[in-house]
Amino acid sequence: MSIERNFSIAFVADLALHEKQIQQNYRPIIAVHKWFARRPGTLFRSLLLAEFAGGELAGNYYRSHNFQGLKVADPFMGGGTPLIEANRLGCDVLGYDINPMAYWIVRQEIAYLDLEAYQQAAREAGVFLEEKVGPFYRTRCPICGREDAQVKYFLWVKVQRCHNCGREFDLFPGYILAQKGRHPRDVIICAACGDLNEVEDKRHPGRCQTCGEKLITKGPASRNHCLCPHCSYKNSYPNPESGPPGHRMVAIEYLCPHCKPRHQGRFFKKPDSGDLTKLAEAAGTWKALPPQFVPEDEIPAGDETDRLHRWGYRYYREMFNERQLLGLEILARKISQHPDERIKDALATNLSDLLRYQNMLCRYDPYALKSLDIFSVHGFPVGLIQCESNLLGIAGGKTGVNIGSGGWTNIVDKYLKAKHYCQWPFEIMHVNGRKRQLWIKGEWIGERRQGMTQQREVDLRCASATSAALEPSSLDAVLTDPPYFANVQYAELMDFCYVWLRRLVKAGNPVFAARTTRNQEELTGNITMSRGIDDFTEGLSRVFSNMAAALKPGAPFAFTYHHNRLEAYYPVAVSLLDAGLVCTVTLPCPAEMAASIHINGTGSSIIDTVFVCRTTGVISRRLLVREPEKIAILILRELEELEKGGVPVTRGDTRCIIYGHLIRLAVWYLRPTWDQSLSWDKKFALIAGMINGLGGAGAVETCLEENGVQLKTEREAIVCEGEIEYGAESDEVSF
Numbered sequence: 067m068s069i070e071r072n073f074s075i076a077f078v079a080d081l082a083l084h085e086k087q088i089q090q091n092y093r094p095i096i097a098v099h100k101w102f103a104r105r106p107g108t109l110f111r112s113l114l115l116a117e118f119a120g121g122e123l124a125g126n127y128y129r130s131h132n133f134q135g136l137k138v139a140d141p142f143m144g145g146g147t148p149l150i151e152a153n154r155l156g157c158d159v160l161g162y163d164i165n166p167m168a169y170w171i172v173r174q175e176i177a178y179l180d181l182e183a184y185q186q187a188a189r190e191a192g193v194f195l196e197e198k199v200g201p202f203y204r205t206r207c208p209i210c211g212r213e214d215a216q217v218k219y220f221l222w223v224k225v226q227r228c229h230n231c232g233r234e235f236d237l238f239p240g241y242i243l244a245q246k247g248r249h250p251r252d253v254i255i256c257a258a259c260g261d262l263n264e265v266e267d268k269r270h271p272g273r274c275q276t277c278g279e280k281l282i283t284k285g286p287a288s289r290n291h292c293l294c295p296h297c298s299y300k301n302s303y304p305n306p307e308s309g310p311p312g313h314r315m316v317a318i319e320y321l322c323p324h325c326k327p328r329h330q331g332r333f334f335k336k337p338d339s340g341d342l343t344k345l346a347e348a349a350g351t352w353k354a355l356p357p358q359f360v361p362e363d364e365i366p367a368g369d370e371t372d373r374l375h376r377w378g379y380r381y382y383r384e385m386f387n388e389r390q391l392l393g394l395e396i397l398a399r400k401i402s403q404h405p406d407e408r409i410k411d412a413l414a415t416n417l418s419d420l421l422r423y424q425n426m427l428c429r430y431d432p433y434a435l436k437s438l439d440i441f442s443v444h445g446f447p448v449g450l451i452q453c454e455s456n457l458l459g460i461a462g463g464k465t466g467v468n469i470g471s472g473g474w475t476n477i478v479d480k481y482l483k484a485k486h487y488c489q490w491p492f493e494i495m496h497v498n499g500r501k502r503q504l505w506i507k508g509e510w511i512g513e514r515r516q517g518m519t520q521q522r523e524v525d526l527r528c529a530s531a532t533s534a535a536l537e538p539s540s541l542d543a544v545l546t547d548p549p550y551f552a553n554v555q556y557a558e559l560m561d562f563c564y565v566w567l568r569r570l571v572k573a574g575n576p577v578f579a580a581r582t583t584r585n586q587e588e589l590t591g592n593i594t595m596s597r598g599i600d601d602f603t604e605g606l607s608r609v610f611s612n613m614a615a616a617l618k619p620g621a622p623f624a625f626t627y628h629h630n631r632l633e634a635y636y637p638v639a640v641s642l643l644d645a646g647l648v649c650t651v652t653l654p655c656p657a658e659m660a661a662s663i664h665i666n667g668t669g670s671s672i673i674d675t676v677f678v679c680r681t682t683g684v685i686s687r688r689l690l691v692r693e694p695e696k697i698a699i700l701i702l703r704e705l706e707e708l709e710k711g712g713v714p715v716t717r718g719d720t721r722c723i724i725y726g727h728l729i730r731l732a733v734w735y736l737r738p739t740w741d742q743s744l745s746w747d748k749k750f751a752l753i754a755g756m757i758n759g760l761g762g763a764g765a766v767e768t769c770l771e772e773n774g775v776q777l778k779t780e781r782e783a784i785v786c787e788g789e790i791e792y793g794a795e796s797d798e799v800s801f
């Protein structure tokens with residue numbers, strides 16, 4: 067029962083908040099490959115230490131530990147966060163994920179890699195690319211006239227043919243290419259001649275320096291309509307019947323090393339005839355090349371992929387331009403020839419991750435002046451301005467930092483850092499506002515370590531956890547992050563990478579046998595696959611029961627959950643009750659920051675609830691309340707802790723915390739009379755009824771809101787009382 071005693075909300079909130087701001091700096095391992103909604107590694111390390119290290123968390127956190135012999139499972143491993151933390155602490159691990167991409171990614175994270183040999187191979191692939199397609203990413207610098215400036219990004223606008231006059235026109239939503247900030251001036255595309263103008267103030271842009279026409283910032287394309295500039299006919303878009311949308315290159319952001327020392331800000335240019343010739347050459351080379359690795363797969367219908375269909379995309383390959391297809395095909399060929407399987411697999415993983423940036427759905431961030439990859443939100447939004455990154459990447463000069471994003475060198479560098487971190491993991495400590503990186507000597511991630519014989523068990527299974535039959539009493543902990551009903555369509559999104567990766571690694575890998583990662587057993591609500599809340603609940607319940615049966619008596623089953631609607635937690639309550647688990651405590655912890663379209667704009671909460679559950683043990687009587695005022699008091703204390711940890715808590719956050727407590731309590735009070743055999747809707751009704759009986763979320767919120775002063779006094783009084791009670795023998799109820 068150590069998590070309940072040793073976990074510190076404030077300490078972990080501080081760690082997790084820092085981590086989630088730039089997760090790559092705290093857990094470089096995530097750069098092995100994109101996965102969605104990764105939870106903070108610092109949180110799972112904390113849970114493991116609180117449970118197994120004994121004593122105060124803060125004292126243990128920055129020290130090295132080895133829990134050899136303990137076995138930890140995660141039925142929904144995704145990007146692998148809980149498993150990686152357990153493996154790093156010396157535990158044997160068992161992971162399930164139904165998605166082959168998740169399985170593959172965790173495998174790559176844990177697999178041993180000879181870093182030198184990998185680096186050499188990645189460099190060779192880069193040289194090969196340079197030889198074959200390098201010239202297609204060079205441009206003439208209009209300032210000095212040299213031909214060897216490096217393209218950072220090609221920017222494209224969607225075009226369409228007029229339904230009335232048949233002529234082609236641009237779908238510009240606006241003409242501002244870059245905003246002042248990173249660059250000293252606003253950059254505006256002239257609507258008349260297409261030239262780029264640098265202006266002091268975009269609100270008064272003046273006239274075009276080239277053609278003299280008035281500069282405008284608002285474009286003609288808006289709300290799926292655009293007037294044809296030739297005949298004024300009002301066209302609508304998209305037009306899926308005419309195939310995937312066309313694009314026209316309208317600007318280039320480049321880097322001229324010769325002019326750089328004397329130049330202020332970024333370099334922008336309008337594409338010249340040389341740029342168009344290179345594009346045509348790339349297209350010609352691509353056409354002459356019989357593709358071996360570019361996928362032929364059709365895009366299946368789906369909750370997220372339907373948007374692609376609405377834009378006329380029918381095949382995955384249509385989401386790329388010819389220069390991208392050429393470069394990716396050539397890279398894949400080179401990778402496929404590598405004689406060492408481990409290195410080949412690592413490079414193939416790199417290519418798969420590179421795809422995120424090498425497609426015509428990437429957008430350009432006009433503030434940050436960089437590419438937004440296809441998964442920057444958890445969907446497939448199609449913009450009107452697209453950004454094509456330099457495929458090779460621009461390796462930095464003296465500093466060694468890459469210039470621009472989305473190229474091969476970027477991906478390889480991140481991968482190297484990730485795998486280096488596996489051998490020498492660290493933590494970051496904040497001391498007086500300054501960061502200190504501490505090597506945690508003796509800890510490492512993987513199956514084996516260079517020069518050492520000790521092996522750890524790493525059992526990863528690409529299978530549905532609903533049918534996991536595990537030996538009873540074989541697990542010391544289950545740590546997981548289950549899918550949240552309809553939050554992210556993992557399979558639909560990841561298929562975008564899978565169809566490519568599959569071609570490179572299929573031969574030796576049965577998990578790549580299917581053409582898609584979609585699976586009827588995936589636990590997400592999906593309208594296209596007719597999976598509803600009933601399937602989700604039933605599946606989650608089976609997974610919880612399987613895991614609970616495999617746990618040693620009293621061992622923890624801890625998982626994170628987050629949703630803006632209380633009903634989305636009902637399946638969790640049902641699953642806990644069906645599995646005979648009791649929630650001994652709920653702990654708030656910051657998690658998701660901004661990326662999810664499902665979280666943005668909906669009272670956006672960044673707080674997850676960690677449900678800590680066990681099949682047997684004791685629970686603090688203090689937590690077993692029934693009245694909204696008393697629930698509110700528990701929450702006030704948690705809010706205080708979060709604040710101590712530097713987390714600014716919003717109303718949305720508070721709601722998620724309330725939901726956690728209500729579910730915890732509903733499970734406790736329903737437990738004695740729970741009938742597993744009832745239908746899911748009857749079970750939901752019981753939970754809803756119980757939550758009503760507890761006053762409901764609204765009542766707790768009102769109690770919290772009731773004028774601050776009053777609440778404050780109550781809080782102080784209770785904090786003292788709570789401290790005395792907590793941990794005392796008589797304060798615990800056995801279950």
Ligand SMILES: C[S@@+](CC[C@H](N)C(=O)[O-])C[C@H]1O[C@@H](n2cnc3c(N)ncnc32)[C@H](O)[C@@H]1O
Pocket residue numbers: 101102103104105106141142143144145146147148162163164165168529530531532546547548549550556587588589590605
């Ligand atoms: C929220 S994600 C886990 C994210 C992970 N904890 C991380 O931090 O990267 C949930 C995972 O559950 C997986 N999943 C969905 N249904 C499943 C099933 N029936 N069996 C096993 N895994 C499943 C999804 O593929 C997804 O990877």
Ligand SMILES: [Zn+2]
Pocket residue numbers: 207208209210211212215322323324325326
């Ligand atoms: Zn120059």
Ligand SMILES: [Zn+2]
Pocket residue numbers: 228229230231232233294295296297298299
């Ligand atoms: Zn027209």
Ligand SMILES: [Zn+2]
Pocket residue numbers: 256257258259260261274275276277278279
């Ligand atoms: Zn002009």
